[in-house]
Amino acid sequence: MTRSPATPLPPPKARRRLRENAALTQAQLAARVGVTHETVRAWESGRTTPRGRKREAYAKLLTTLAEEAASRQAEPVPVVVAVGAGPGALSDEATDSLVLPAKPLDGRESGASEEPGASEESGASEESGASGAGAGAESGADSGTGAVSDAGAEPGAGPLTGPEPGLAPAGMTPAQAFDALYEFSAPALVRQAYLLTGRRELARESVERAFQSAWERWPEVARDRDPVGWVRATAYEYALSPWQRFRLRHRHPEPPPADPGDRTLLNTLLRLPPPRRRTLVLYDGVGLGLPETAAETEASTPTAANRLLRAREALADRLPELADPQVLHRRLAEVASAERLRAARPPTVRRGSERRARYLTRAAIAFTVALIGTTALTLRTAPTHYEPPVSPGETVRGVPPRVAPGALSDEQLELRQKLRDQLQHGPERLTPRLD
Structure with a gap:
């Protein structure tokens, strides 16, 4: 007996777009399907997938919304995203991921309580499952990772998140799409990395290294639901790496x-442990929700909430005026925007990534050649046949063992002198002659 195939559903981003085109809130759509508000949010973020009768009801409702939208507009609403885009263009999913509007200062949809009822090592899951390392952050309006478009932003140019850019054209080349992503998000990421490390040069270097890694894996990053989140996680990991302390320049x-x-x-922030500092910057600085913060820090939602509360308590003990989260968000943005933090131009980053890839490739080739040469030399000089070792000597019965010569006795000395004298006065040797 075979199982019937599941009802097809559009991608999470298209689901949210259909709901927004129909002017429905998540609570209204949840009431029509018969689920909770948090369940619809998890479906639209891609963290969970509906099953069974709820999946059929949800698919039927989305089909109805698509038909209503098609009747109102000349063009139908795109429900299925084209994934098989060629190398010269990005897919609709990747192109839409470039548009990341900024979240307002007081507009968060955490989707989870902040009760510190679990320790940092506790592993709990919500209705959508454990939001661990494999879960991705929500893209689009829920990501809140925008940035100003000017790579060389002056002090006071803007907060950690910036204005919403225009939609990128669909026929962009990979280099153009990378440049658009870099110019859109690099300035904000440099300011966030500065809050994490307190070092201007390290913040710029970590963001450039993250974008270099993104360019090396560009097909994968371009199709990611949240490319800015991918780059941000890589930059944070590089900036908070414990190996940075051993570098002479730092x-x-x-x-x-x-x-x-x-x-x-800044000094109070740098005294926090790196996991708590990263959680605080993501939630109160960038404006991510609690599930997205937990997913990016590779922790469960209760653990992320516990880290956030501990970090806020540490800041409030030193700076009581920052007990209000809104004031803390504004102060973090002011501290990051007050510094002159510049990022390199996108072509420079792409060339650096290509040089680094060539260097690693040549190093791998050189190591392989050295390994092959060492193996060949070993095979050439190694013995080709077995040579048994020499067995130790054994004592034979009746034969005295050899001993080292000692001092001569008087009789032996006299005999030696006698033999030497006879050699001198003995008969002469006969030499044959030719006559």
């Missing part, structure tokens, strides 16, 4: 911020 402190308040806030 052993000397950099000049602190000029403003005393900014300097106090």
